[in-house]
Amino acid sequence: MHIHRLEKIWLGIGIAMLAIFLIVLGTMAFSMGMAPPSEHHHTIDPDKVSETAPFDKPGLTQTGDKRYEAVMVAYAFGYDPAEKMEVAAGSTVDFMVTSSDVVHGFSIVGTNVNMMIEPGEISHISYTFDKPGEYLLLCNEYCGTGHEYMATTIVVKQEARG
């Protein structure tokens, strides 16, 4: 069968276009698969939690007006920081939590905050504490003999009138 020279060229262009299209599609799918929808999905070495920033200095930091960041480490059997964290009523707390050993829970009683904390995984959740009071934060994943003692408290203080 004789194919005209011009037809050969067009055929070539068609094949090239298809190849480019498939490469672009494949690359996009691959890069999207590599980057999960949450940009906050990070992993760290669970054996080096105490040396990895920001978990080398767990604690509460004020990041803005009525905004705090709470960097916390769950371990058998407790949370770092161990002392009660205090925020003013109406404050939003951005929790950043990881585990240095096994899977733990991170549940704040009376709120919808409920996460599973996996070693090496950094879990994020934000919550606005509108009502003053003491909020119990506890582990709801069975993690060993001290599981039931694994808890801490967040104190939400009534705002000072000004």
Ligand code: CUA
């Ligand atoms: Cu930690 Cu249960």
